[in-house]
Amino acid sequence: MDLPLLWAFILAFAVLAYVVLDGFDLGIGILFPFLRRHENRDTAMNTVAPFWDGNETWLILGGGGLFAVFPLAYAVLMPAIYAPIIAMLLALIFRGVAFEFRWRTVRWRGVWDLSFFAGSVVAAFAQGVALGTIVQGIEVSGRAYGGGWFDWATPFSMLTGAAVVVGYALLGATWIIMKTEGPLNRLAARYAGFLAIATIAAIAVVSAWMPFLQPTFYSRWFSFPQILVVAPIPLLVAFAAWSLFTALRDHVSNYRPFLASLAIFILSFIGIGISFYPNILPPEMTIWQAAAPDSSLIFLLVGASVLIPLILAYTTYSYWVFRGKVIEGEGYHTHDH
Structure with a gap:
């Protein structure tokens, strides 16, 4: 068994799970100032209240897993991105505090709303x-x-920073479409239309720029016969974008915009993975060079084989329990007023 490659897939899955699950609740925070009425903000917050802190489990699994499984990659990568990582962690802490505190006050609610947005x-x-x-x-x-x-x-x-902000806002808007009804649902649908255009444009610009950053990226996407293998990815992104735009235009389903947005994110992530392989850090550190010894990988795999199914099970259960629409004036936090 190729343990480093298996672990690369496990960590890629953890990062993707984090991006998908925490993306929409960060997106709701990004949209916060544009939801106008504080009742709309309460309702939007109640749609993610049962999930938001559990979603961040995957971030810990991804970061901790990288440290344990690919220690060399971790040692090289962290000094390169200390500033954005520290900013992210402080922002997540600030945002978590704002999430809880805004329910406890009326006078300071505006301050905590702004904090939630900024975080x-x-x-x-x-x-x-x-x-x-x-x-x-x-x-x-x-x-x-x-x-x-x-x-x-x-x-x-x-x-790429701006692209992620816009993309998360799209996930947030389509999540609100799926979880609410009435004026808030329609407001989110209007925002989702603009955000979908901006997200697709950002993906197009990043995708056009990437091949010129590394020679390996260029050969992976533009040389024959590799182009035959990778061509389905942009085609599937185009199909997902079409599905998103038609769902927003026709109002045929509350679920389809969110699922189409998720598909765009997942396909973009797969595209990055295809560009990187076999490297874990471009331009030249491979998965095998960065990996810990096989004995460590086997030991960690035993733990992961218990832990990851448990996380998946309780995540799935929580989303099942709190399925359905969130009605204004009702929800997870309303008893705290």
Whole structure:
């Protein structure tokens, strides 16, 4: 069994699960100032109240897993992205405090609303910047990071940061469409239309820029016969975008916009994975070079084989229990007023 490759898939799944699950609740925070009435904000918050902190389990699993399974990659990567990672963690803490405190006060509600918005935007932007830094390539000197403190601050990483903010806002808007009804549902649908255009445009620009960052990316996407293998990804993204736009236009389903948005994110993530393979850190650190010894990987796999099904089970159960629409004036937190 190729243990490093198996673990690469497990960690990729954990990161994808985090992006998908925490993406929509960060998106609700990004949309917060645009929801107008505080009753709309209460309702939007109640749609994610049972899930938001559980969604961050996957972030811990991804970060902790990288440290344990690919220690060399962790040691090289973290100094390169300390600034955006610290900004993200502080923003997530700030946002979590705001989530709880805004229900306890009327006088300070506006301050906590702004805090929830700011924490969500900074966390999403920092995640995008970290992703952009990894994609553009990390300078390695021997077995350590060889770049400077501000190598993460490039036009490409700023673009990917903005793209993640817009994409998460789209997930948030389509989640609200799925979980609410009435005026808030219609408001979210209107925002989702603009955000869908912006998200697709951002994906197009990032995708056009990426092949010119690394020679391996270019050959992976534009040389024959590899192009035959990778061509379905952009075609499927186009189909998912079409499905999203038609669902928003025709109001045929409350579920389809959210599922189409998720499909766009998942396909984009797979596209990045195809660009990277077999590297864990572009341009030249492979999965096998960065991996811990097989004995460690087997030991960790035993733990993961218990832990990951448990996380999946309670996550699925919580989403099942709290399925259905959230009605204004009713919800998880209303008893706290």
